[in-house]
Structures are given as C-alpha cells and as structure tokens.
Amino acid sequence: MQRVGVFICWCGTNISSTVNIEQVVAALENIPGVVYIKDYQYMCSEIGQNLVKDAIKEQNINRVVVASCSPRMHEATFRKAAAAAGLNPYLVEIANIREHCSWVHKDKEAATQKAISLTRAAVAKAILNEQLIPGEVGVEKRALVIGGGIAGIQTALDIAEAGYQVDLVEKTPSIGGKMAQLDKTFPTLDCSACILTPKMVDLALNSKINLYSYSEVTEVNGFVGNFEVTINQKARSIEMEKCTGCGICLAKCPAKKALSEFEEGLAKRAAIYTPFPQAVPNVPVIDRETCIKFVTGKCGLCAKLCPTGAIDYEQKDQIVNQKYGVIIVATGYDLINLDRFGEYQYLDHPDIITGLEFERLVNAAGPTGGKLVRPSDQKQPKKVVFIQCVGSRDKSERGKAYCSKICCMYTAKHAMLLRDKYPDCEAYVFYIDVRTAGKGFEEFQRRAVENYGVNYIKGMVGKIFPGDNQLQVNGVDALSGELLQLEADLVVLAAATQAKPEADEVARMLSISIDRDRFFTEAHPKLRPVETHCAGIYLAGACQGPKDIPETVAQASAAATKAIGVLSKNKLVNNPCVAKVEQAVCSGCLACIKICPYEAITEQVIEEKTRGKVRLRRVAEVNETLCQGCGGCTVACRPGAIDLKGFSNQQILAEVDAICR
Amino acid sequence: MNYSYYPGCTLKTKAQGLEACAFKSAQVLGVNLVEQEEWQCCGAVYPLAADEIGTKLASVRSLVAARTKGEKLVTLCAACHQVIKRVNHDMKTKEDMREKVNNYLQLKEDYQGESEVIHYLELLRDEVGFESLAKKVKVSLAGRKVAAYYGCLLLRPREIMDFDDPERPTILEKFLESLGASPVNYPYRTECCGGYLSIEREEVVEKMVNKIIDSALQQGAEEIVTACPLCKYNLENSSLCQKGEIVVSYFTELLAESLQVKEG
Amino acid sequence: MLREKITPDTTKKEIGQISEISDEKILDCLQCGKCTAGCPAIHGMDIMPHQVIRLLQLGQVDKLLASTTIWGCAACFTCLSRCPRKVDLSKIMEALRLIVLRTKGNQRLEIDKVPELLAKQIPQQAIVSGFRKYVK
Structure with missing residues (x-):
C-alpha cells in the first residue's frame, strides 16, 4: 500500500501570502493514500528537510510530495533528503506552487484552488511512481572551447592547468578576439596586448591545448560526458607544419586591396595575411576572394617565394570528428x-x-x-x-x-x-x-x-x-x-x-537557448550563471550578455571550474527517466526511430512462439545510455508501447484526472 | 497600366504645375493615371489624435474607391501621400478605429487597408524603373547641379511611410541621375521647412528654410526640387530665394522638361 | 516651491486626457534630449521638447498649455524617427494643442483671415492644415 506524505512549503511568504496553506492542508486530508501532511516556512532548510526524513522513518512514508518551488530549484534537494532516509529518490514528486501559482496570481482564493489542484495531481502521480536506479556512463576527459577571445583563452588555460586536454576552436585565423584590438584597458589603463599576448603564447605552448584556428564547429551530438563533435578546418591554403611565419609572402603579395578586419577597415591588408603581427598561430591564410591566383588563375608569387614550400593552393577543408566530455561556448559579441x-x-x-x-x-x-x-x-x-x-x-x-x-x-x-x-x-x-x-x-x-x-x-x-x-x-x-x-x-x-549573427545557429546546434536579444541563456540568472540548461555545456564571456574584460575573465574561470567538475569524474550518473518499449505491444512501425533526436532507438528482431511456431518480429529497442528522456517517442508511438520511466502515460493521465476532478 | 490617381486641393489650384507635368510625363512613360471621380480633400495633415475618426474618412473613401477598381492609388502631393498612407496603415493595424470607420461608412464589404498607396516617385522607381526612365529622356539635364529637398512627409515615420531611409534617402537623387542631372548631396535635405507654421510663425520658418538653402548653396547647388507644394512655398518665401540666390521647382517639372513635354 | 505630490490632483484629469488622445507613454522617456537636439523648429519654443515630457511626468500641464512650444511644433516627426524610446512627441504636442482648442473660445485662426492668406500665394494645403491645427 502506498503511504504518501505531503510537505507544503510557505517559502517565507512567497507562497503563503497568495496561497492559503491551511485550506490546502484541509483539502488534502481526505485524499486516499495521503497519510501525513506537514507545512513549514522553509521546507528546503535543514529543519524542513529533517521533517521529510523523519516522516519517512517514523511514519513509514513511502511516497513523498513536496509542494514548493519549481523542481528546477529544489527537486535535487528533496531527492537527496529522501535517499538519506532510505527512500528511493525517484519516489519524490514536486508540486510547483510558487512559479506556477503564487508568483503569477494575485487572487488568493483562485491561487489556493490552483495550489490544491497541482498538489493533488502530484499525489496522484507519486502513487504510481516506481523505484528507479540510475545507470552510469563514462566521461570523455577532453574539453571543447568554442571561441578564442579572452573568454575562450582563459577557460582553455584553466582547464589545461587542471590537467585535462582542451581543444579550442576559433573561427578567424588567430585567437585574441576583440581584446587583441584594444589599446588600453580600464580601469587600470594597462596595455591590452601586454596582458593578452602572453596568455595567447601560453596557450600556443601548452601541450594540453590543441588549437583549431580558422575552423568552425559544424555539428554536435551526444550528451554530457560524451559529446560527439564535428569540426571543419577551413582551407588555409598554407601547410601549417611547414610555415615558419617569416612573413615574406605577406610583404610581397601584390593584392593589397582588402580591408583589414583587425584594423576595423582603417587599413588595407594583403590577400595572404595574418590578422596582426602577434597572431597565434603565426601562420597566414589566403583570402581566396581577393587572391589574384584564385580569382584569375595567374600570379602564384607567394608559392614561388616561400622558402619552405608551405603554400598549397589545392588545400581543401578538413573534417575532424572528436569526442568531448564538456563544451564551453565563448563566441563573443559584435557591435x-x-x-x-x-x-x-x-x-x-x-x-x-x-x-x-x-x-x-x-x-x-x-x-x-x-x-x-x-x-x-x-x-x-x-x-x-x-x-x-x-x-x-x-x-x-x-x-x-x-x-x-x-x-x-x-x-x-x-x-x-x-x-x-x-x-x-x-x-x-x-x-x-x-x-x-x-x-x-x-x-x-x-x-x-x-x-x-x-x-x-x-x-x-x-x-x-x-x-x-x-x-x-x-x-x-x-x-x-x-x-x-x-x-x-x-x-x-x-x-x-x-550577439553574434551566428548565435541562433550555434544555439540550435548545441540545443541551448537564447534570449530575445539572441544572447545565450544561463541556467539561472543568479545561482547558475555559467551553466546552460543543457548539462555539460557552459557559457563564458559576452556571448551570454554584454561584459567587460574583468567580468569575462571571471566567468571564463567559473565555466572552467564547472567543466573540470565533470571532467574529474570517471563516471556520471545517468538519468533513469528514460524511454522503455513494451515489446509485446510494439507494432514495429518504428515511427519512434524517426522522431528520436538522440538516435537512441534502434530496430531489433525478436523471436516469438505463437501456436507452437517460431516467428521473427521487428520491434523497437531503446539504448538507455543514449536516451535523454525527452519523451518524443512516447507521443509518436501509435500503439502506446513506449513509456517514459517516471513519466508514464498512466501517470500523466492520473495527474490530468486529479486536476479535472 | 492603369492607376487610380488622387490629386488633392493644392494641385488643382496653386500647384497646377506639379500635376500637369506629372500627367504629361506619365503619358510618355506609358502610365495611365485616372483621376478618382469624387475625391475629397484629405485634410492636409494626418490627424495625430487617437480619438479622431471623422477627419480620416475622406482618405478612407478614396482608398475604398481604389479597392473597387482594383488599382494602386497614386498620390503626388507629399502631404496627401502622408495622410492617405497613414490612414491606410491605421485601417490595417488599429482594430478599434477600423471598427468605428466601417460602422459609420456601412460599406458592402468592410475596408481593412487592402489598397496600396504609392507616391508618384515610387511609381517611377518601382513600376516604371529609373533605368527605363533614363532611356526615354530626350533632353538630358547634364551639367545641372540640382539639390533634392525631401521635406518630412514622404520619409517619416519610417516604419509607416516605408518610402526610403529618412536620414539618408536616395530616391530623388537617383531620379535626378536618371534625367542626367548631377544631384547635390547636402546635410539639410531632410530637415523640416516649417510646414504649416508659415501661417502664424513666419519668423521661425524663415530661419528653418534659410538653413536648408544655405546648406544646398554651400554644396554648389544651382536649383532645388521638391515634391511638396508647401515646401516649395516656404523655400521660395525665404530671403535667400527672394534675393534670387536659387530657384525651386517641382520634381515633375524637371521630369517633363527632360521628356520634352513641359510646354503646350 | 515645495511639491508634495509628483502629479497634483488638480492636473490628473489632463494627464489622463493627454495619454488618451496621444496614445503615448510618457514614462518611456529617459530624458536623453535627442528630440530637442534635433528639433528644426526649436527656435520658436519656450519649453524644450524633452522638457515637455519631463513636465508631463511631473504633472505640470498648465505650463505646457500656456507655452509657445505646442504651437511651434511643425509635426515633422524628426523627434519620433530618432527617439530611442519610440515616444511620438508629435502626438503629445497634438494632444496638448487639442486640450486648448477643444475648450470654447480658444480658436487660433479666424475664418475672416483666409481671403488675405489666399491672396498671398500661400498654398491651400497650408490653409487647410491651419484649420486642422489651429481650429476645432
């Protein structure tokens, strides 16, 4: 028999000033299964958590419903408390009566009724909750940093300092970003180059850091601990290993009409160029749009002059596939x-x-x-x-x-x-x-x-x-x-x-969100400022919002710390709320495979005995390590053979029933 | 191609030159402008008050007539263009006003801003095309340094008029180039001439127009063209103009001149 | 003068009328002064355009109704086209003018004056505008 304990939080006065707690308690008393109700001013505090733990032990509670703030805020807190008292943490259910109720309503009577409905729904769901045991998954001990401005540089250096491999992908021919263009920096008026270029050199010399300059990330799959990333190394038209950075090609190139991006169009540059003398890597690229060789087929002077034969007009883009445990986005800003x-x-x-x-x-x-x-x-x-x-x-x-x-x-x-x-x-x-x-x-x-x-x-x-x-x-x-x-x-x-014009594209590729100004959104504006909603992906610098250098560097180091936290683990706990196929019911239509964004569902052929005969039948199979629990397949499944653990169809319907009652 | 044409009060009286030249030129360019049958004065200024409906009805009637004929509504006077275009925008976007106007007019079919209002300059740019206009020029205006004066009403508000960039427009300059003239760029070409202030505050208008003319002269302009009768009046009334420093004409006068249809 | 209330009770009605007629939000204004800095008709104004909004924010309508500013605005929309807050000051000026004009005995253009104006080559457009802007 399920014994449900309900714990109603006042959240100081955040909830209790809009929701009549006494009425909620009274309304829950008659619900079958509810054997214990407790309200308290701060349920998330130590005293509040002890109320939950004690009730599990003393009242033999085997299902816990906490009516409080968003599960985003404290689901983990109460799951941990339940586990400490010996209860499987997935038997805890949160009813969000703050963000979904007290914060958005003014009418106390209506808000109280809504709080009752939400809590009743949570009780209905909790009764059907089952014990879930999370699996484990390995961690790829390598970080990807996207963007080579001061934010990306700082993050890469910090992660490498902790002993992990870092790949830094920079779109332009050199790292340095906007900071490299600045003269002096406020509020100390020290020279920007003097404090930035040593970091750029450190990065170049660091054996733990691999730099992909003039490259772009084109595809990201997988999940925290196991991201699969495709990087396109654009053709530089120079063989990096051979180039010594002597600069003869830059000086002699006859096509000097292009406007220098680094000089904000205030100076011209050659078709073969490094953005600025302290560029890292100090290897030029050929701008194929303005290079006479590429435009007319004639010239080829740089190839003739290069003492090491590094010029390669035939060079093609190269695709790199690599696995990463974490990704840090540091793509910067524009004017x-x-x-x-x-x-x-x-x-x-x-x-x-x-x-x-x-x-x-x-x-x-x-x-x-x-x-x-x-x-x-x-x-x-x-x-x-x-x-x-x-x-x-x-x-x-x-x-x-x-x-x-x-x-x-x-x-x-x-x-x-x-x-x-x-x-x-x-x-x-x-x-x-x-x-x-x-x-x-x-x-x-x-x-x-x-x-x-x-x-x-x-x-x-x-x-x-x-x-x-x-x-x-x-x-x-x-x-x-x-x-x-x-x-x-x-x-x-x-x-x-x-925000950068390509921010939308980057957000889509990484499945992270952007705000209305197209800056990337942090997981929580105060308490999780460098994390995104996607586990294992972190933000550094002005791609998250306008920032000066001190703030950017602070955020970059914070993002590195978060990343190191993941990289330092050998195993990550899996989310057990994954999809499960009831193969007896599965019709084998495989609509689920098409809808799954994580490629977690595969086709499987099973043997079945019917009336003494052995028959082969096609069914769907979920790979639990790949499944992210989005639930798309459960909706696509026509015979209703797929359920999401912890969010079964039956549970969802029970919630709806409880609300409509 | 046929277009409904809305003339406006001034074009039938003090600004006949603006209209006559526009009509003769249109014939040469293969554009058939048909004057609307029962047009009423648009009121000359767009009623800015949100609670005014009656003063917008004349514009709506012309818009409805254009819809009935299935033609674009062409305007020539900058003020009429502003009024009719903005009223049309209101009919498209302001639900309460649309409802009140339709309740009052009792049309067979409610009007919801379906008509398209274009200015004669837009007709030249988008329907005729400045390139084909250039090919029809008989007398090139080569060597003439002309300052285009835009005024306010064609350009602002940017989102509603959707005519050109209000701070750095190009349509009149491109028009002048297509006639072979040399347009003069000067920073006051979008500054206000004072408009209706000339009725009771001539001294303020005098200051405003002299700045405009002075700026055009500094950049070497020999003449000014405009699309608005009131702009023309205010500019001509300035002490600089009165002294004969510069002449002001309608853009259609230059058009007719270059197409050799101005006289007779 | 010591003020106890930002918007005095005596002017609340007018403030409401202005927001209704203009359909503009005076609280959007940051007092950056861009309207004033770019106003081509500023020389005929005793209160600057940005100050018009400030006075409205303070509920001091009387000063505005008595000003030369509201009659000096040419409705050229330069302020609106550059305002970083999208405040349409021309509509606020219109609302202020209408509060004056909609009160009996406050007409500013006499019909008798029209023949004289017509004789002056002044275009019809200006006279019609005058009737719209100075008479109700």
Missing part, C-alpha cells in the same frame, strides 16, 4: 551595424568612427602608429566629440533595448587617453546616464572629469552636419536646457553591443 543611424553620418563621413576604430587609431601597433589623426586628412584633431548610447537603451527597430554596459567606461578611457596624449585637444562626451558600477570604475570616470578636463554633457546629439572642414554637432545639454553646436574634428560613436 551593431550603424546603417540605420543616418543622422550620425557614420557611413557618409570618414571622420565619424566607432569606439573600436578609435582603439585602432590610438594603438601604437595600429594603422597610424598610435598617432591620433582624422581619417579624412590625416590631421590631428583639436576637438573630439564622443556620443554614448548609439543604439543602446533603444527600444526602436534601430537599436537594442539593453544597456551595452562597457561603453561608459571605454568612452571615459578614450577621452582620458586623448587628453593625456594631446592636452590641447578638447573632449566632449554626450551621455544619457553614466554607469560605472564596478571596482574602481566610478573613480576612473571621475578622473576623466576632474583631472583630465573631459566635458561631460548629459544629453544627446540630434544630428551631425558635415561641413567643409569640420563636423557640426548639434546637441543639447538637457540639464541646463541649452542647445549646443560644436564644430568637431572627429566624432566617436559608442555603438551598441550585440
């Missing part, structure tokens, strides 16, 4: 396209640039050797206007509703660098609000105002009117209510950050 902000004339005037372009213009290794000049006439500007929130906090179709988070600080940095290097150059910053939450950030921004004489103006720019020699910037000081007309030499736009 928005400014096409639709015509009033700032970004597309129409060379002296109107983005913050990232400004980084290149003040960088000693940049196209001007660190001399800040106007792109139009190479003259040094005397008045620079910075405009923040270009597309950030913008609900219109042109922008992004969120705060891009990094612009206030980098604009303060830009203005300070400018005033430091060129004290006779004026700096104006138009802002909506200045946001400097972060260690040392407020002090940094105030230095720009107080020590460097940067003119901060609360207000925006309506439009820039390019004149013959200068840019007329029409703005407003919203505080004094005065119109401003500034004759600027250079305008720097803090363009909003945005």
Whole structure:
C-alpha cells in the first residue's frame, strides 16, 4: 500500500501570502493514500528537510510530495533528503506552487484552488511512481572551447592547468578576439596586448591545448560526458607544419586591396595575411576572394617565394570528428551595424568612427602608429566629440533595448587617453546616464572629469552636419536646457553591443537557448550563471550578455571550474527517466526511430512462439545510455508501447484526472 | 497600366504645375493615371489624435474607391501621400478605429487597408524603373547641379511611410541621375521647412528654410526640387530665394522638361 | 516651491486626457534630449521638447498649455524617427494643442483671415492644415 506524505512549503511568504496553506492542508486530508501532511516556512532548510526524513522513518512514508518551488530549484534537494532516509529518490514528486501559482496570481482564493489542484495531481502521480536506479556512463576527459577571445583563452588555460586536454576552436585565423584590438584597458589603463599576448603564447605552448584556428564547429551530438563533435578546418591554403611565419609572402603579395578586419577597415591588408603581427598561430591564410591566383588563375608569387614550400593552393577543408566530455561556448559579441543611424553620418563621413576604430587609431601597433589623426586628412584633431548610447537603451527597430554596459567606461578611457596624449585637444562626451558600477570604475570616470578636463554633457546629439572642414554637432545639454553646436574634428560613436549573427545557429546546434536579444541563456540568472540548461555545456564571456574584460575573465574561470567538475569524474550518473518499449505491444512501425533526436532507438528482431511456431518480429529497442528522456517517442508511438520511466502515460493521465476532478 | 490617381486641393489650384507635368510625363512613360471621380480633400495633415475618426474618412473613401477598381492609388502631393498612407496603415493595424470607420461608412464589404498607396516617385522607381526612365529622356539635364529637398512627409515615420531611409534617402537623387542631372548631396535635405507654421510663425520658418538653402548653396547647388507644394512655398518665401540666390521647382517639372513635354 | 505630490490632483484629469488622445507613454522617456537636439523648429519654443515630457511626468500641464512650444511644433516627426524610446512627441504636442482648442473660445485662426492668406500665394494645403491645427 502506498503511504504518501505531503510537505507544503510557505517559502517565507512567497507562497503563503497568495496561497492559503491551511485550506490546502484541509483539502488534502481526505485524499486516499495521503497519510501525513506537514507545512513549514522553509521546507528546503535543514529543519524542513529533517521533517521529510523523519516522516519517512517514523511514519513509514513511502511516497513523498513536496509542494514548493519549481523542481528546477529544489527537486535535487528533496531527492537527496529522501535517499538519506532510505527512500528511493525517484519516489519524490514536486508540486510547483510558487512559479506556477503564487508568483503569477494575485487572487488568493483562485491561487489556493490552483495550489490544491497541482498538489493533488502530484499525489496522484507519486502513487504510481516506481523505484528507479540510475545507470552510469563514462566521461570523455577532453574539453571543447568554442571561441578564442579572452573568454575562450582563459577557460582553455584553466582547464589545461587542471590537467585535462582542451581543444579550442576559433573561427578567424588567430585567437585574441576583440581584446587583441584594444589599446588600453580600464580601469587600470594597462596595455591590452601586454596582458593578452602572453596568455595567447601560453596557450600556443601548452601541450594540453590543441588549437583549431580558422575552423568552425559544424555539428554536435551526444550528451554530457560524451559529446560527439564535428569540426571543419577551413582551407588555409598554407601547410601549417611547414610555415615558419617569416612573413615574406605577406610583404610581397601584390593584392593589397582588402580591408583589414583587425584594423576595423582603417587599413588595407594583403590577400595572404595574418590578422596582426602577434597572431597565434603565426601562420597566414589566403583570402581566396581577393587572391589574384584564385580569382584569375595567374600570379602564384607567394608559392614561388616561400622558402619552405608551405603554400598549397589545392588545400581543401578538413573534417575532424572528436569526442568531448564538456563544451564551453565563448563566441563573443559584435557591435551593431550603424546603417540605420543616418543622422550620425557614420557611413557618409570618414571622420565619424566607432569606439573600436578609435582603439585602432590610438594603438601604437595600429594603422597610424598610435598617432591620433582624422581619417579624412590625416590631421590631428583639436576637438573630439564622443556620443554614448548609439543604439543602446533603444527600444526602436534601430537599436537594442539593453544597456551595452562597457561603453561608459571605454568612452571615459578614450577621452582620458586623448587628453593625456594631446592636452590641447578638447573632449566632449554626450551621455544619457553614466554607469560605472564596478571596482574602481566610478573613480576612473571621475578622473576623466576632474583631472583630465573631459566635458561631460548629459544629453544627446540630434544630428551631425558635415561641413567643409569640420563636423557640426548639434546637441543639447538637457540639464541646463541649452542647445549646443560644436564644430568637431572627429566624432566617436559608442555603438551598441550585440550577439553574434551566428548565435541562433550555434544555439540550435548545441540545443541551448537564447534570449530575445539572441544572447545565450544561463541556467539561472543568479545561482547558475555559467551553466546552460543543457548539462555539460557552459557559457563564458559576452556571448551570454554584454561584459567587460574583468567580468569575462571571471566567468571564463567559473565555466572552467564547472567543466573540470565533470571532467574529474570517471563516471556520471545517468538519468533513469528514460524511454522503455513494451515489446509485446510494439507494432514495429518504428515511427519512434524517426522522431528520436538522440538516435537512441534502434530496430531489433525478436523471436516469438505463437501456436507452437517460431516467428521473427521487428520491434523497437531503446539504448538507455543514449536516451535523454525527452519523451518524443512516447507521443509518436501509435500503439502506446513506449513509456517514459517516471513519466508514464498512466501517470500523466492520473495527474490530468486529479486536476479535472 | 492603369492607376487610380488622387490629386488633392493644392494641385488643382496653386500647384497646377506639379500635376500637369506629372500627367504629361506619365503619358510618355506609358502610365495611365485616372483621376478618382469624387475625391475629397484629405485634410492636409494626418490627424495625430487617437480619438479622431471623422477627419480620416475622406482618405478612407478614396482608398475604398481604389479597392473597387482594383488599382494602386497614386498620390503626388507629399502631404496627401502622408495622410492617405497613414490612414491606410491605421485601417490595417488599429482594430478599434477600423471598427468605428466601417460602422459609420456601412460599406458592402468592410475596408481593412487592402489598397496600396504609392507616391508618384515610387511609381517611377518601382513600376516604371529609373533605368527605363533614363532611356526615354530626350533632353538630358547634364551639367545641372540640382539639390533634392525631401521635406518630412514622404520619409517619416519610417516604419509607416516605408518610402526610403529618412536620414539618408536616395530616391530623388537617383531620379535626378536618371534625367542626367548631377544631384547635390547636402546635410539639410531632410530637415523640416516649417510646414504649416508659415501661417502664424513666419519668423521661425524663415530661419528653418534659410538653413536648408544655405546648406544646398554651400554644396554648389544651382536649383532645388521638391515634391511638396508647401515646401516649395516656404523655400521660395525665404530671403535667400527672394534675393534670387536659387530657384525651386517641382520634381515633375524637371521630369517633363527632360521628356520634352513641359510646354503646350 | 515645495511639491508634495509628483502629479497634483488638480492636473490628473489632463494627464489622463493627454495619454488618451496621444496614445503615448510618457514614462518611456529617459530624458536623453535627442528630440530637442534635433528639433528644426526649436527656435520658436519656450519649453524644450524633452522638457515637455519631463513636465508631463511631473504633472505640470498648465505650463505646457500656456507655452509657445505646442504651437511651434511643425509635426515633422524628426523627434519620433530618432527617439530611442519610440515616444511620438508629435502626438503629445497634438494632444496638448487639442486640450486648448477643444475648450470654447480658444480658436487660433479666424475664418475672416483666409481671403488675405489666399491672396498671398500661400498654398491651400497650408490653409487647410491651419484649420486642422489651429481650429476645432
């Protein structure tokens, strides 16, 4: 006989202020099977958990229903408590009366009725729960990091430090990401390259790390501990083993018309190129779209000049298949396209640039050797206007509703660098609000105002009117209510950050979710900030939301730690809630095979004896290690031969019955 | 091809040049504009108040008439275009207004914004095509430095008018190029001329238009074209224009000139 | 002046009317001032466009109804097309004008003035606009 104990949590007042706990208790008292009811203010606390444990032992409870928050939050907690008291943990059922009830309703009476229904359904299901024993599965002791910016680099280094193999896949020819493009970094103003390039070299020299540059992940299958990944190594047209990085090919290449991606289009590059001198790996690629050899068939100069014969025009993409225990996504961010902000004339005037372009213009290794000049006439500007929130906090179709988070600080940095290097150059910053939450950030921004004489103006720019020699910037000081007309030499736009255009594709491939701004979603905004909803896949850096370098590095290390936690185990416990075929009922239609996203169902031929004759019959068979318990097959199965353990058809119907009663 | 044509009040009075040139040019281009039979004044400004219905009915009647004939509704005056296009958008998207209007009009079939409203410039760009227009040009306007003045009503609001990029439009420049002229790019070409403010605040309008003309002159413009009678009036009323610094004409006048149909 | 309430009870009705007529949300505004910075008709205004919204947020309708700003707006929609919060200020200006015009005796354009205007080459379009914008 099933003896059900029901434990109702108040969740402080989160539940009890909307749900009448006494009424719920009263309503449950008459339900057959319910032999014990207890309510408590914090069921998840030690005292609360002890209430469950004690009841199992003292009241001979053999089914536990906890009416509380979402099972996502505390199912594991109560399963553990039950197990500690000797009960199979899969005999615990959660009724979600917080997220599904008290948090979303205001009417106390209706909410109470709903809480009763939900709890009654959980009791009905619990009565049919069966003991389940999880299996075990091995762990592939190798991590995959997707993206080679500072987030991916830090994660890879940390995992390798713990002694595990790491493969890092980077789409572009070199690792380094956006950070490699930056000049100085806030709030300390140390040189970005000085702190990044040693890490890049460390990574290249680390025997535990294997770098796939100029490569992309194209397919991901499997599950935590056992991901099967396909990587496409794009044809570099250079044999990496032979190339010494001497650079002769780069210097002599006659096709030098392509815009350098690394220099944000402010300089040209050759068709055969490394993005920047400190690139890792220091092996060039041939851009086949602009290479004369590939376009016309003539030329071939680089092959003639290469002292080691490393150039290979025939090279093809290569496919790599590899298994991984964990995956860390660190694909980074982009700046928005400014096409639709015509009033700032970004597309129409060379002296109107983005913050990232400004980084290149003040960088000693940049196209001007660190001399800040106007792109139009190479003259040094005397008045620079910075405009923040270009597309950030913008609900219109042109922008992004969120705060891009990094612009206030980098604009303060830009203005300070400018005033430091060129004290006779004026700096104006138009802002909506200045946001400097972060260690040392407020002090940094105030230095720009107080020590460097940067003119901060609360207000925006309506439009820039390019004149013959200068840019007329029409703005407003919203505080004094005065119109401003500034004759600027250079305008720097803090363009909003945005998710990578390929984020949707990556999310689909990894079965992780994205938010409405197409940033990847963490499992819990506060308590599981680096995990995704897919076990074994973690997030690092700005692919999860706008982030500065300190935060990115912190998250990268956190993701590495989570990954190491999995890699350090020899076995992982399987989810026992997997599909099971009742072969006697199976008609052999095999519709389930087509619907299974995990390729966990196979065809099996069984022998059957009917009326003395032996007959062969085709049926479906579930591989329990591959099955992820999604339940798709149970719906597709026409004769109803497939059940999900822990979520059987009978259990689901019992829940529905209990709610409708 | 046949199109329903909505003229508007000003085109029958002070802006006859705009219309006459458009009609003659259309004939040459094989476009048959048929003036709607019982059109009413659109009201010249789109009623911005959410609680105003009556002032939108004239536009709806023209839209319904175009639907009956199964033709696109072509406008020529920028103000009429703004009013009729926005009312049509309301009929498509605002359920409460659609319901009230249909209740009042008692049509055989409710109107739900089915008609398509296009401006004469869109007709040239999307139906005739600037390339085929260029082939029909008889007198090239080569060497003429023309500043296109867009004004507001064709461009904004961007999502509803769906005409061109309101900050960096190109349609008038491409039109001018197809006639052989050299369009002059100047940053004030989308700034407002002051519109109806000329009725009671001439001094404000004077400032606004002089900035526009000054900007065009600085970039070397010799003449200005526009699609709106009120823009033309305000520009011509400016002290710079009065001094004879620059002339303003309708874009259709240049069109007719290049197609050699302007006179007679 | 010491204010006890952000929106005084005496102006609550007008604030409600404005939101009803304009169908715009004044709380969306971040006071960035982009509307003011780009307004081509700003020289005829005594209260700046972004301040119009601030005063509405504070419930100070009277100042707005007495301002030159609401009659100085040319409804060119430049502010709307650039507003990062999608606030259609032209509709709010219209609502403010209508609150004045819908009160008896507040018409701003006299019919007798029309023949004089017509003689001036001013296009019909402007006069019709005038009737729509200055008379109810």
